[in-house]
Amino acid sequence: MKIKQIHAHFLISIGDYSNERIGFTVELDDEETVEQVIKSLRAEAIKAVGPKANELYDARSILQREYYALEKKIAKARDDWDATAEFLKTQGIKPDASPMPQFNNLLAAVKVEEESVTEAEMVDGF
Numbered sequence: 001m002k003i004k005q006i007h008a009h010f011l012i013s014i015g016d017y018s019n020e021r022i023g024f025t026v027e028l029d030d031e032e033t034v035e036q037v038i039k040s041l042r043a044e045a046i047k048a049v050g051p052k053a054n055e056l057y058d059a060r061s062i063l064q065r066e067y068y069a070l071e072k073k074i075a076k077a078r079d080d081w082d083a084t085a086e087f088l089k090t091q092g093i094k095p096d097a098s099p100m101p102q103f104n105n106l107l108a109a110v111k112v113e114e115e116s117v118t119e120a121e122m123v124d125g126f
Contacts, residue, residue, distance in 0.1 A: 004028055008038055010045040015052040022048055074103070 009023035022045045028037060051059075081100035088094040 003034055006037055008041045010042060012049045020049050
């Protein structure tokens, strides 16, 4: 018996009791085995679904902690700057010493203009 075509469907957990179903239909080449193709398709399905929700949540938490640490450093630097500027004004060394500039929201939020899926075909009934 020779297998020419494989329909492979995978149910992948994305965390938080959620799953995503993804499937492929492929034709086998003469040198490929069913096991090789399914292993490759499973890896492609996991890659297509992306990281699990809890992995994204953990990464977000790490970035949030880093952000708060940087905000704290900026606040300390601002206090030091303002204290130095006040000292320079009081001593008459630099009467026009200005407070530290505010660096809030210098970058505008990124807007997604277009999203598309390529090389994919929706098949009903799976």
